[in-house]
Amino acid sequence: MSKYYIFFIFLLTLLIPNIILSITEPLSIIGAATNIILPAGFIYCLISLSPKLGRTIWLMFPLIFLAAFQIVLLSLYGRSIIAVDMFLNLVTTNTAEVAELLGNMFPTIAIVVVIYVPILVLGVIYIRRKIKLSQHFLSTNRRVSYLIISIGIVTLGISYASSPTYSVKRDLYPVNVFYNIYLAFDRTAKTADYAESSAEFKYNATTTHTDGQREIYLLIIGETARAANWQILGYGRPTNPRLSLRDDIYAGAQSFSESNTTHKSVPMLLSPVNAINFNSDIYKVKSLVTAFKEAGFKTAFFSNQRYNRSFIDFFAEESDTTVFIKEQSGLKLSLDINGKSDTELLPYLDMILQKEADKQLIVLHTYGSHFNYNDRYESEDAKFTPYDYDKATKSMCDKLINAYDNTIVATDRLIADCIERLDSIEGVSAGILYTSDHGEDIFDNNTGRFLHASPRPTRYQVHVPFIVWLSESYTSLYPEKAHAIRKNIIELISTSRSFCPTALDMAGIKVSGNAKVDTAASLLSPAYTPREPLYLSDHNEAVLLKDIIL
Numbered sequence: 001m002s003k004y005y006i007f008f009i010f011l012l013t014l015l016i017p018n019i020i021l022s023i024t025e026p027l028s029i030i031g032a033a034t035n036i037i038l039p040a041g042f043i044y045c046l047i048s049l050s051p052k053l054g055r056t057i058w059l060m061f062p063l064i065f066l067a068a069f070q071i072v073l074l075s076l077y078g079r080s081i082i083a084v085d086m087f088l089n090l091v092t093t094n095t096a097e098v099a100e101l102l103g104n105m106f107p108t109i110a111i112v113v114v115i116y117v118p119i120l121v122l123g124v125i126y127i128r129r130k131i132k133l134s135q136h137f138l139s140t141n142r143r144v145s146y147l148i149i150s151i152g153i154v155t156l157g158i159s160y161a162s163s164p165t166y167s168v169k170r171d172l173y174p175v176n177v178f179y180n181i182y183l184a185f186d187r188t189a190k191t192a193d194y195a196e197s198s199a200e201f202k203y204n205a206t207t208t209h210t211d212g213q214r215e216i217y218l219l220i221i222g223e224t225a226r227a228a229n230w231q232i233l234g235y236g237r238p239t240n241p242r243l244s245l246r247d248d249i250y251a252g253a254q255s256f257s258e259s260n261t262t263h264k265s266v267p268m269l270l271s272p273v274n275a276i277n278f279n280s281d282i283y284k285v286k287s288l289v290t291a292f293k294e295a296g297f298k299t300a301f302f303s304n305q306r307y308n309r310s311f312i313d314f315f316a317e318e319s320d321t322t323v324f325i326k327e328q329s330g331l332k333l334s335l336d337i338n339g340k341s342d343t344e345l346l347p348y349l350d351m352i353l354q355k356e357a358d359k360q361l362i363v364l365h366t367y368g369s370h371f372n373y374n375d376r377y378e379s380e381d382a383k384f385t386p387y388d389y390d391k392a393t394k395s396m397c398d399k400l401i402n403a404y405d406n407t408i409v410a411t412d413r414l415i416a417d418c419i420e421r422l423d424s425i426e427g428v429s430a431g432i433l434y435t436s437d438h439g440e441d442i443f444d445n446n447t448g449r450f451l452h453a454s455p456r457p458t459r460y461q462v463h464v465p466f467i468v469w470l471s472e473s474y475t476s477l478y479p480e481k482a483h484a485i486r487k488n489i490i491e492l493i494s495t496s497r498s499f500c501p502t503a504l505d506m507a508g509i510k511v512s513g514n515a516k517v518d519t520a521a522s523l524l525s526p527a528y529t530p531r532e533p534l535y536l537s538d539h540n541e542a543v544l545l546k547d548i549i550l
């Protein structure tokens with residue numbers, strides 16, 4: 001094929017992401033046109049600078065790589081540019097999960113290879129054979145490229161003038177992806193500096209509860225449990241065989257997480273940080289564990305997840321006792337290699353309860369309903385059959401739902417077991433909060449959507465359960481709090497905003513340091529005020545959930 005054809009084919013292949021993104025992204029017509037015209041002009045200009053086309057192709061390898069990566073992600077999620085979280089997930093997610101994801105991407109990776117590898121091979125051939133484009137060809141095309149750039153600058157101006165939300169950093173590929181790469185590096189550096197940047201943080205926490213009363217508070221952070229599949233929140237199947245029998249459970253059916261990712265949601269649950277102050281405060285704060293410690297509590301954190309090398313680990317390490325049960329060597333794993341059942345957290349809970357501390361906080365971080373569902377529950381929880389999917393596809397949806405519902409049965413059993421343990425301790429003032437970090441898509445409404453953490457959330461990914469249990473002694477000591485929760489639990493709840501203030505309020509902890517705890521967010525407060533659901537965007541900005549939800 002003529003080298004002049006290759007010149008234009010190369011230009012076109014680099015513009016594939018721009019063309020697709022102009023259709024998939026929520027851009028105005030002029031914004032979509034800018035996203036094609038301006039980059040087309042610049043790339044066109046760049047490749048008509050030198051007669052050595054082979055060398056040019058290889059010099060532009062970063063753009064080829066980004067285009068290939070972007071196309072793979074577009075096929076996986078159906079939309080959205082490469083997010084900051086996607087770069088960060090590569091360092092925070094464990095390798096088994098990355099491998100799972102790569103399996104799903106295989107067909108598109110093949111297409112991308114077919115598009116770009118022949119171009120790169122031609123580039124090598126052109127370099128070896130010293131093939132050059134004519135100066136006349138280059139100067140003609142360069143002049144055309146100037147014209148296209150000029151048109152692009154005009155449409156860019158119109159884009160800014162016609163839309164108050166338009167931004168090159170967000171809406172112009174590949175500038176937006178380069179900006180996200182910068183943010184990923186910036187956040188990684190700030191996370192590495194966390195010990196220093198949070199060193200001065202103090203809650204100056206004190207408790208308003210009287211001495212001499214034994215208190216135990218248990219916070220259970222679930223994983224991937226979506227409200228839509230909870231019987232006690234209105235689901236039509238008996239997924240809560242134990243909790244549904246209790247009359248001392250408060251269950252919030254209108255609770256939304258402000259993130260659909262574990263690594264952002266869990267830190268928001270465990271600290272006074274939420275979508276509004278995440279960007280300014282996450283590198284400075286310590287978790288509620290420190291507030292409990294300052295107020296005289298013994299603290300313990302048990303996790304059934306892997307280390308994430310970020311805030312979840314930092315917060316866990318604030319505790320007097322910290323165990324990530326999957327990270328312990330020499331332990332026999334009872335389920336799959338990646339899995340330990342969450343019930344294996346219970347012996348650790350028992351160990352702490354046996355110490356009979358006067359004031360005790362325990363945090364359990366479960367693996368709940370994370371895919372692969374069939375590895376997350378034991379045979380006694382397998383109420384829904386058949387669940388023997390062999391792979392995660394739309395055609396397996398019914399079996400996937402059965403398996404998923406079995407994971408909720410397992411979580412129901414875990415929470416009920418915890419309640420019974422605390423309930424059986426004579427005279428103790430105790431309380432349990434449970435929520436999940438985010439929900440999950442399971443090919444719902446015949447869409448191809450599966451799992452969570454997509455660049456834009458669905459309702460299934462952010463609608464989560466919020467469960468509160470208070471012991472009889474607690475309720476008789478603090479009747480106003482029991483009254484408040486009864487009233488507030490039916491309101492709109494942001495779990496990211498309310499979990500930490502509710503936990504502190506439950507323990508009667510008041511803070512006065514440089515911590516900003518939103519007391520109007522406590523569900524145990526008569527002054528609880530709901531706010532419109534927010535979402536923490538990829539750029540760590542608070543956006544209205546209704547503006548971003550799919």
Ligand SMILES: [Zn+2]
Nearest residue numbers: 224261262437
């Ligand atoms: Zn999660």
